[in-house]
Amino acid sequence: MSYPNPAAIFTRSWSLYDLLTEHNYMFHREIYAGVDELLSLRDDSPYRLLDLGCGNARYLAPCLMRIPPTLYRGVDLSETALAEAHEYLAELPGEVVLTQGDLLDAVESTAESWDVLFTGFALHHLMTDQKARFFRAAGRSLSEKGWLILVDVVREENQDRETYLEGYLRFMHEKWTEVPRDQLEEACAHVREHDYPEPLSTLQEMARQAGLSHMRLTGRHAQHHTLLFTRSATSAMKKG
Ligand SMILES: C[S@@+](CC[C@H](N)C(=O)[O-])C[C@H]1O[C@@H](n2cnc3c(N)ncnc32)[C@H](O)[C@@H]1O
Numbered sequence: 001m002s003y004p005n006p007a008a009i010f011t012r013s014w015s016l017y018d019l020l021t022e023h024n025y026m027f028h029r030e031i032y033a034g035v036d037e038l039l040s041l042r043d044d045s046p047y048r049l050l051d052l053g054c055g056n057a058r059y060l061a062p063c064l065m066r067i068p069p070t071l072y073r074g075v076d077l078s079e080t081a082l083a084e085a086h087e088y089l090a091e092l093p094g095e096v097v098l099t100q101g102d103l104l105d106a107v108e109s110t111a112e113s114w115d116v117l118f119t120g121f122a123l124h125h126l127m128t129d130q131k132a133r134f135f136r137a138a139g140r141s142l143s144e145k146g147w148l149i150l151v152d153v154v155r156e157e158n159q160d161r162e163t164y165l166e167g168y169l170r171f172m173h174e175k176w177t178e179v180p181r182d183q184l185e186e187a188c189a190h191v192r193e194h195d196y197p198e199p200l201s202t203l204q205e206m207a208r209q210a211g212l213s214h215m216r217l218t219g220r221h222a223q224h225h226t227l228l229f230t231r232s233a234t235s236a237m238k239k240g
Contacts, residue, residue, distance in 0.1 A: 014056065014080045016183050021059065025176050026121070027221035028059050031151055034219040034226050036063040038149065039116075043236050046070045047115035050141075052103035053122025056084035060118065064092055069116070073097045075106040104130055107137040115143050115236070120151040124197040131198060132206045138229075139210030145236040148212060148229040153197045155223075165192060168223060203227065 021028045047069050051060060054074030064072065071094055076082055082098045089096045099106065103122060117138050123131060138148050155164045169188055176184055198206075204215045212229040219226035230236075 014078065014084065016179075016187060017055070018058075019179060019183070020176065020187070023176070023178050025172075025179075027224050030221050031120075031219060031224060031226055032059040032063055035060065035118075035149065035151065036066065038218055038226070038228065039063055039067060041238055042067070042116075042147070043238050045115075045236070048112070049073070049116040049118060050107070050110065050112075050114045051075070052107055052117065052119040053125075054085055054098070055081045055120070055122075056088055058084070058088045060120065061088040061092065064089075068092050068094045071095045071097070073099065075099050075101050075103050077102060104134055104137070107134060107141060110137075110141050112141070113143045113146075114141055115146050117142060117146070117148045118151075119149075121153070123150060123152050125194050127196060128198065128202070131203075132209075135203075135206040135210040135212065139207075139212055142212070142231075144231065146230070147236065148207070150203070150225075150227045150229065152225060152227075153195065153223045154203070154225045155197045155199045157199045157201055159199070161196065164197060164223075165195065168195070171222065197223070200225070200227075 020026060048071040049064070049069040051057065051072065051074040054060070054076050055078070057074055072089065072092060074082070074085055077100065079100055082100055085098055103119065104126060107117070123134060126134060142148060153168070155161070168191060172184065172188055172191070179187065207215060207229045211231055214230045214233050216228045217225060218228050
């Protein structure tokens with residue numbers, strides 16, 4: 001089965017996503033402050049991070065500056081976003097590798113062991129069976145004490161996709177007031193076509209089946225969640 005390309009909007013108009021994030025319409029400020037804090041809780045061992053659907057890495061890059069990974073690998077379908085990611089990650093002292101490709105292929109085919117898998121606002125583009133594959137691959141490719149950090153939109157329990165979409169599109173129309181009309185409609189069409197968020201319980205169950213039995217909700221801003229999945233409750237956490 002093939003699905004329409006969810007990255008098309010990012011390839012054509014990365015500037016639209018930049019506009020949304022500059023107005024903080026998806027809570028990037030709070031979310032990435034939370035990711036920064038979360039990463040600071042990791043023990044001090046060197047780590048390697050794979051960022052799946054990295055976009056231009058504009059908001060993750062500053063979080064990595066405090067405790068930089070020895071290797072950052074970013075994967076995205078959008079060439080435009082990756083070109084910008086080179087700039088945003090330029091100051092990072094460790095090795096930076098950026099690859100154009102599909103995030104599911106990348107995590108399923110990686111032969112390496114990763115200490116942190118990060119994915120921000122990308123997983124909801126996958127269908128349910130693909131998300132299950134994503135978690136299975138994450139379980140395989142994470143190091144023993146590895147972390148999967150998932151930032152994404154999540155549906156309420158028992159809320160169907162249609163009802164979720166109604167709510168999210170209403171939120172966009174009410175709150176995203178600084179987006180020019182035609183671009184707002186483009187963003188709404190993208191959400192309608194490509195957003196397939198799951199309820200928390202589904203994500204948790206997929207992760208559990210992949211051996212990542214511990215889930216922590218580390219942040220929530222409306223529908224936008226930050227989740228940490230690990231094999232055990234204390235995986236690679238600083239002591240004390
Ligand atoms: C909403 S942006 C998020 C960018 C960044 N991670 C953030 O948190 O701001 C989603 C990104 O996922 C990418 N993307 C969507 N589906 C993808 C896929 N199957 N494989 C790789 N990248 C994908 C898009 O190109 C886009 O750059």
